Amino acid sequence: MKQKNKLNQMKQDQLYFTEEIQKDMTMLKEMMSNPETLEKFAREKYLMKKKNEDVFVFVERKN
Numbered sequence: 001m002k003q004k005n006k007l008n009q010m011k012q013d014q015l016y017f018t019e020e021i022q023k024d025m026t027m028l029k030e031m032m033s034n035p036e037t038l039e040k041f042a043r044e045k046y047l048m049k050k051k052n053e054d055v056f057v058f059v060e061r062k063n
Contacts, residue, residue, distance in 0.1 A: 031038040042048040049055045 047055050
């Protein structure tokens with residue numbers, strides 16, 4: 001029974017990671033073909049900016 005639960009969890013994990021890989025591949029193709037998408041990704045993920053811009057990062061407080 002314990003091994004069966006573990007196997008089911010591993011199958012769920014495999015499905016999750018397969019979907020994540022597919023999303024990443026789609027995003028990669030989009031970034032390679034569209035410079036605007038690449039710029040948006042760089043700005044959001046790595047907080048990149050142009051020389052004349054300021055970046056503001058908002059963090060939600062947890063009560």
